[in-house]
Amino acid sequence: MSQAIIHIGVSGHQQLGNEATYHFVKQQFSKLIREHQEQGKQVVLYSALALGADQLFVRTALELSVAVEVVIPCEQYESIFTEPADRENYHRLLSLCQDIHYLPSKECSDDAYLFAGQWIADHSDLMVLAWNGQPAKGRSGTGDIANYARSIHRPFVHLHTGKHVVTMCGGVSLREREQKSISPKRDFITSEKVIYQGKTIHVNQYQLQMPDGRIVVRDIVERPESVLVLPVSTDNIVMLIEEYDLGAGVWQLTLPGGKLENPSESDSVFEQAQQELRQEIGYKAGRLEKLLTSYSHPGYVSHKVHFLVAYDLEWSPLEGDTNEEIRVHTYTLQEALALTYDDLRCDPEAALALWLYTGKSRNEKKLL
Structure with a gap:
């Protein structure tokens, strides 16, 4: 033996x-x-x-x-x-x-x-x-x-x-x-069906067969791709918008942005960013730079977000959505960062963009 x-x-x-x-x-x-x-x-x-x-x-x-x-x-x-x-x-x-x-x-x-x-x-x-x-x-x-x-x-x-x-x-x-623990993955999906269809979101229900044979059911909120833009003027002056968040029931500081109308087109992110800027804060950007692309709440929401920074701002407004009540605020970067520490004041994506931009700017200065 x-x-x-x-x-x-x-x-x-x-x-x-x-x-x-x-x-x-x-x-x-x-x-x-x-x-x-x-x-x-x-x-x-x-x-x-x-x-x-x-x-x-x-x-x-x-x-x-x-x-x-x-x-x-x-x-x-x-x-x-x-x-x-x-x-x-x-x-x-x-x-x-x-x-x-x-x-x-x-x-x-x-x-x-x-x-x-x-x-x-x-x-x-x-x-x-x-x-x-x-x-x-x-x-x-x-x-x-x-x-x-x-x-x-x-x-x-x-x-x-x-x-x-x-x-x-x-x-x-x-x-x-x-x-070993194995989490549900898209590769394991055997069937899917739409259990709710709305104007902006829909909910898909997925049935997955795990490697050990177990059947798992997951409901995922599907949202269209979107773009969010941090407008930056001279001397690190930033512009944020304040909107009423119906889901949370509070006014919050956030970024100009919206869903992509044509996500499959290569220039759609930048074109949509210009449109959202002009509608929501009245300015167009002379230059747009990518900051980050990420998934928002990926555990139960499928939503890709493109973060951009807008520079060289020039007044060029477009008519906005009649259902949007928007207040535009101007802050120094330090003032805006301080607001991210206030409970329920900034939406998390705006806070993330502000801190990412700050870190990027500091790193670039170190390299100069």
Whole structure:
């Protein structure tokens, strides 16, 4: 009868702190490995051999006759070990390992290290993390690996490097990939029907068959594509409109805009933007620039929004909709940003556009 194999992936801080923490991590990891060995399991360890916790895990595993397989995140990985003693120790441990998995990244970067951590989680039955329980200080930190393990339902043992306590997250079991959570996707749709048709919106009811055979029903509000425009004058003076929001029952600051009449045409976004500007604030733009295209409330609404910025404004009004009661307000950018902090004052898309424009302007100034 073949021996059961459990693959254990490890990750942790490069700086474990004091000697007491070092002994805590080593003792608890040794205990975990022995428990699996006493159950008759063959343990295989996955590690990226980074400084600190990774190498401590590997040394401990080798002492207990555990097979170690190393995951190399990038081509020039050994170059990150800048001290001669660290590089020598890396090569020594590497030579003692059973197998080496070379990942495709050429550059050594946070993205490469994150991918390596995710690869380890994907191929492991159980993860062990030597971690202080705080968010990662940068991409690919141990906190990111914990989040990823949780997202794929990979059980992990948390060796808390600050409190010196052990927590089991998700329960110990061999991986069962088919039981991963899968959200409903358009690919799973088997039928759809319109259950409400209005002038501006309609509601589609979708029936989906999930990979496990379950039937799921979802109602999605479908809205036409729309454009919203942030008008910016000289010295970062912005113009917002105030309209009565019938749905919320309040007056709110928002942006000129409306639905696209011909979304399939390439110039329709900019043409519609000019029309909405002239109707709602009385100005046309000498120049329009894209700020962002995004989906609004994508969980239950299908609605694509194009955000533009209008510059070089010139008076050129068109007659507006008789059912629209619009008040035009002029603010400095700082005044408008301050209004986004007032409860229920700005609609969220106007607030988003203001902050996106501010961030874009600041970044461009840094580049000049």
